[in-house]
Amino acid sequence: MLEELKQEVYEANMMLPKLGIVTFTWGNVSGLDRDKGLFVIKPSGVEYEKLRPEDMVVVDLDGNVVEGTMNPSSDTQTHRVLYREFSGINAIVHTHSSWAVSFAQAGVEIEAMGTTHADNFYGTIPVTEALTQAEIESAYEENTGQVIVRTFRSRGIDPAAVPAVLVKQHGPFTWGATTKKAVENAKVLDLVAEMNYRTMTLQRGNTRVPQYLLDKHYLRKHGANAYYGQNA
Amino acid sequence: MLEELKQEVYEANMMLPKLGIVTFTWGNVSGLDRDKGLFVIKPSGVEYEKLRPEDMVVVDLDGNVVEGTMNPSSDTQTHRVLYREFSGINAIVHTHSSWAVSFAQAGVEIEAMGTTHADNFYGTIPVTEALTQAEIESAYEENTGQVIVRTFRSRGIDPAAVPAVLVKQHGPFTWGATTKKAVENAKVLDLVAEMNYRTMTLQRGNTRVPQYLLDKHYLRKHGANAYYGQNA
Amino acid sequence: MLEELKQEVYEANMMLPKLGIVTFTWGNVSGLDRDKGLFVIKPSGVEYEKLRPEDMVVVDLDGNVVEGTMNPSSDTQTHRVLYREFSGINAIVHTHSSWAVSFAQAGVEIEAMGTTHADNFYGTIPVTEALTQAEIESAYEENTGQVIVRTFRSRGIDPAAVPAVLVKQHGPFTWGATTKKAVENAKVLDLVAEMNYRTMTLQRGNTRVPQYLLDKHYLRKHGANAYYGQNA
Amino acid sequence: MLEELKQEVYEANMMLPKLGIVTFTWGNVSGLDRDKGLFVIKPSGVEYEKLRPEDMVVVDLDGNVVEGTMNPSSDTQTHRVLYREFSGINAIVHTHSSWAVSFAQAGVEIEAMGTTHADNFYGTIPVTEALTQAEIESAYEENTGQVIVRTFRSRGIDPAAVPAVLVKQHGPFTWGATTKKAVENAKVLDLVAEMNYRTMTLQRGNTRVPQYLLDKHYLRKHGANAYYGQNA
Numbered sequence: 001m002l003e004e005l006k007q008e009v010y011e012a013n014m015m016l017p018k019l020g021i022v023t024f025t026w027g028n029v030s031g032l033d034r035d036k037g038l039f040v041i042k043p044s045g046v047e048y049e050k051l052r053p054e055d056m057v058v059v060d061l062d063g064n065v066v067e068g069t070m071n072p073s074s075d076t077q078t079h080r081v082l083y084r085e086f087s088g089i090n091a092i093v094h095t096h097s098s099w100a101v102s103f104a105q106a107g108v109e110i111e112a113m114g115t116t117h118a119d120n121f122y123g124t125i126p127v128t129e130a131l132t133q134a135e136i137e138s139a140y141e142e143n144t145g146q147v148i149v150r151t152f153r154s155r156g157i158d159p160a161a162v163p164a165v166l167v168k169q170h171g172p173f174t175w176g177a178t179t180k181k182a183v184e185n186a187k188v189l190d191l192v193a194e195m196n197y198r199t200m201t202l203q204r205g206n207t208r209v210p211q212y213l214l215d216k217h218y219l220r221k222h223g224a225n226a227y228y229g230q231n232a
Numbered sequence: 233m234l235e236e237l238k239q240e241v242y243e244a245n246m247m248l249p250k251l252g253i254v255t256f257t258w259g260n261v262s263g264l265d266r267d268k269g270l271f272v273i274k275p276s277g278v279e280y281e282k283l284r285p286e287d288m289v290v291v292d293l294d295g296n297v298v299e300g301t302m303n304p305s306s307d308t309q310t311h312r313v314l315y316r317e318f319s320g321i322n323a324i325v326h327t328h329s330s331w332a333v334s335f336a337q338a339g340v341e342i343e344a345m346g347t348t349h350a351d352n353f354y355g356t357i358p359v360t361e362a363l364t365q366a367e368i369e370s371a372y373e374e375n376t377g378q379v380i381v382r383t384f385r386s387r388g389i390d391p392a393a394v395p396a397v398l399v400k401q402h403g404p405f406t407w408g409a410t411t412k413k414a415v416e417n418a419k420v421l422d423l424v425a426e427m428n429y430r431t432m433t434l435q436r437g438n439t440r441v442p443q444y445l446l447d448k449h450y451l452r453k454h455g456a457n458a459y460y461g462q463n464a
Numbered sequence: 465m466l467e468e469l470k471q472e473v474y475e476a477n478m479m480l481p482k483l484g485i486v487t488f489t490w491g492n493v494s495g496l497d498r499d500k501g502l503f504v505i506k507p508s509g510v511e512y513e514k515l516r517p518e519d520m521v522v523v524d525l526d527g528n529v530v531e532g533t534m535n536p537s538s539d540t541q542t543h544r545v546l547y548r549e550f551s552g553i554n555a556i557v558h559t560h561s562s563w564a565v566s567f568a569q570a571g572v573e574i575e576a577m578g579t580t581h582a583d584n585f586y587g588t589i590p591v592t593e594a595l596t597q598a599e600i601e602s603a604y605e606e607n608t609g610q611v612i613v614r615t616f617r618s619r620g621i622d623p624a625a626v627p628a629v630l631v632k633q634h635g636p637f638t639w640g641a642t643t644k645k646a647v648e649n650a651k652v653l654d655l656v657a658e659m660n661y662r663t664m665t666l667q668r669g670n671t672r673v674p675q676y677l678l679d680k681h682y683l684r685k686h687g688a689n690a691y692y693g694q695n696a
Numbered sequence: 697m698l699e700e701l702k703q704e705v706y707e708a709n710m711m712l713p714k715l716g717i718v719t720f721t722w723g724n725v726s727g728l729d730r731d732k733g734l735f736v737i738k739p740s741g742v743e744y745e746k747l748r749p750e751d752m753v754v755v756d757l758d759g760n761v762v763e764g765t766m767n768p769s770s771d772t773q774t775h776r777v778l779y780r781e782f783s784g785i786n787a788i789v790h791t792h793s794s795w796a797v798s799f800a801q802a803g804v805e806i807e808a809m810g811t812t813h814a815d816n817f818y819g820t821i822p823v824t825e826a827l828t829q830a831e832i833e834s835a836y837e838e839n840t841g842q843v844i845v846r847t848f849r850s851r852g853i854d855p856a857a858v859p860a861v862l863v864k865q866h867g868p869f870t871w872g873a874t875t876k877k878a879v880e881n882a883k884v885l886d887l888v889a890e891m892n893y894r895t896m897t898l899q900r901g902n903t904r905v906p907q908y909l910l911d912k913h914y915l916r917k918h919g920a921n922a923y924y925g926q927n928a
Contacts, residue, residue, distance in 0.1 A: 102434065105427060169347065170347045191487060198562075198566035210594075228508055228509055256880065258812070276926065303923075337895040340898050578800060651720075671803070684770065
């Protein structure tokens with residue numbers, strides 16, 4: 001079942017240690033077959049060195065395991081909520097990459113301070129509100145998804161244009177149209193956090209770029225008039 | 233004698249350079265056979281590249297070398313005290329990993345600022361008092377163990393729930409039920425120190441997580457109701 | 465056409481990931497054959513692992529593609545302007561290396577604070593003005609070249625002596641007489657930015673070196689009286 | 697001539713990139729045969745990948761090249777002065793390692809803030825005065841050696857107990873009884889600089905360790921009563 005997607009999700013998971021954004025087992029990638037309403041996700045707590053494509057778990061959009069002998073990632077319910085609520089996305093990545101987590105712990109947003117950001121994210125990467133005690137004590141992982149959705153809705157942010165969030169006191173989630181793109185976004189998020197940290201400690205004033213720079217760089221890589229790369 | 237434990241302790245020692253938390257010979261792992269009252273520890277000052285399983289030294293809980301031709305780690309008496317006083321632990325790790333040492337030198341505790349911490353440590357990782365001149369000049373390594381024990385007792389911290397400490401002006405010790413877990417704790421400690429450093433320099437206000445978040449994350453990975461991983 | 469230069473430019477591009485100053489496809493090196501008035505540049509958005517010497521694109525100094533089936537780097541017009549305006553240079557490098565970008569985002573120049581800088585750059589590495597909305601919305605990449613040229617002309621900086629610039633809110637461009645030298649300058653720029661960051665956060669006062677130190681170190685490596693290395 | 701020492705000095709030089717404390721060709725190690733009054737040093741500006749034992753240059757203590765076809769390191773005169781003035785040392789290392797250079801640029805000493813320092817350096821690692829214009833313009837490299845010697849003499853520091861210095865606006869020199877020890881000191885210096893940077897930015901107050909801690913840790917590894925390692 002979904003053997004091709006399992007292979008793809010397996011390979012995307014294996015990119016995380018290769019890109020230096022995961023320690024031990026603390027990361028997971030899932031990929032969605034939107035037609036079938038099923039997604040494939042890494043099993044919980046398995047070491048990357050021992051992971052095999054056939055270990056991937058198939059889950060439906062109600063959160064039920066449909067195939068697989070292992071427990072799915074403990075963050076499965078968060079993925080499920082995001083797939084249901086963000087209609088354009090087919091892959092999700094969660095890591096504890098160190099720069100992104102540092103901003104999530106500090107509750108500091110990742111503002112666009114340069115073209116590296118603008119090439120990849122069309123605006124500020126938001127930090128969610130902290131979950132309440134009630135939200136944590138019951139259906140915690142689902143509520144993590146809900147607070148992400150609420151953050152984007154209440155602030156009018158398009159998850160296709162800003163495919164990343166920092167969950168307060170926790171860490172980053174990123175997504176994309178493909179597993180490859182979602183993993184790239186996880187790496188870029190950590191890099192722009194690193195650059196912003198140094199920018200902000202060098203220069204305490206406003207270092208946000210103007211909207212027209214954001215437009216130029218984002219739109220030369222994305223959308224109808226993109227001219228970056230070979231497929232533009 | 234204890235050949236299996238020697239192999240295990242050897243392998244755990246070799247993980248330290250692989251995880252990037254040791255420089256030159258500055259780290260040591262020991263493992264305890266509590267039934268026999270003996271522990272196995274790395275010899276003092278031997279380069280990791282030259283280390284062999286048969287070089288491990290067997291020591292009893294009075295601190296006497298029972299088997300082995302090499303001098304045991306200079307920190308052997310610290311390990312001995314911790315094994316005697318912390319009844320639930322079977323492995324100890326000491327390193328000079330750079331983020332943890334930086335906090336130990338600054339005398340700044342590692343507060344729980346996010347779920348990475350809460351997944352692994354059930355509360356603040358304390359810094360000991362500095363040893364007095366008398367404690368340093370006589371039975372120094374034993375007194376290092378004693379100040380750790382005193383720190384946990386006086387503050388009512390359970391060493392099974394917070395398996396890590398920073399010895400002021402020195403560096404980290406971690407422990408666990410197994411050598412593997414103790415080594416993991418040494419790596420996680422360094423990572424949370426790194427993340428806290430950046431969190432604290434981004435945001436000078438209070439960034440400690442609430443108790444209910446600590447409960448949720450720690451208890452979803454540890455204890456009777458854990459549901460993270462495959463054995464939960 | 466220009467097969468030797470293509471091979472050289474290919475190899476110079478492959479140095480960027482090896483030196484740790486590029487992520488994904490975010491960097492490009494070009495090399496100029498000044499006699500023929502043609503330069504060779506990396507294609508846009510191609511992964512380094514898949515890049516081949518024959519993928520390099522040949523462009524003339526009016527910015528027209530003369531040979532090659534792929535789109536040239538999106539920064540081609542910036543390279544073109546620099547080749548036209550800076551007569552002594554035969555190679556250009558652009559990266560998003562993290563320390564240099566942090567300074568470009570902060571708008572903080574790289575002052576000469578020590579001999580590492582003085583060995584390679586004969587004075588302050590400037591930051592350009594931010595491009596205006598009009599400059600960004602039309603002929604953006606060409607205007608990026610123009611703002612670099614304007615920065616050097618208006619401040620009387622010799623691009624042969626200071627072969628590096630930070631484009632505000634964007635990142636570094638470096639150049640040189642050879643592709644090898646231009647790539648080295650890209651790496652050194654990132655290193656001096658890293659060192660300056662720490663110098664400036666340790667010591668907020670003036671840490672710029674005097675002119676005579678700059679003279680000594682720069683001139684012992686460059687020019688008629690150089691005595692560093694084997695060819696001096 | 698001195699083939700064994702050439703091999704040893706070659707291997708010591710090759711340790712610098714392996715330990716991550718050198719970029720490009722910016723480092724050099726020399727070793728002295730004190731009986732013969734000759735030292736062996738790396739040639740100037742040769743890439744580590746191309747370096748061979750037979751490339752090492754033999755120099756006498758008046759600074760004359762005695763054997764070798766290549767130019768010796770441009771820092772040869774600095775090494776010569778240190779060998780003449782510091783009688784107990786047989787090897788010298790110079791690098792531009794990034795943490796040590798940052799402190800040298802800032803003019804901030806490396807105080808002993810913990811046992812990592814105390815294990816290796818018996819007190820503060822000093823920063824020299826900046827060289828004057830006259831000292832830089834004539835016999836610069838020799839004057840670099842002289843300012844190091846003056847720093848140790850005027851402050852009563854024993855170069856055998858503190859085998860490291862930061863030359864202001866330049867970078868570190870370390871030394872030792874053997875090439876291996878001098879290279880180790882270069883690595884430890886960079887590590888303690890890194891740790892001190894973070895300690896100092898976490899905790900602006902006094903974080904220097906007391907003399908009795910310095911005594912304990914330094915003397916358990918060095919001198920007649922040392923008990924660390926296998927030869928103690």
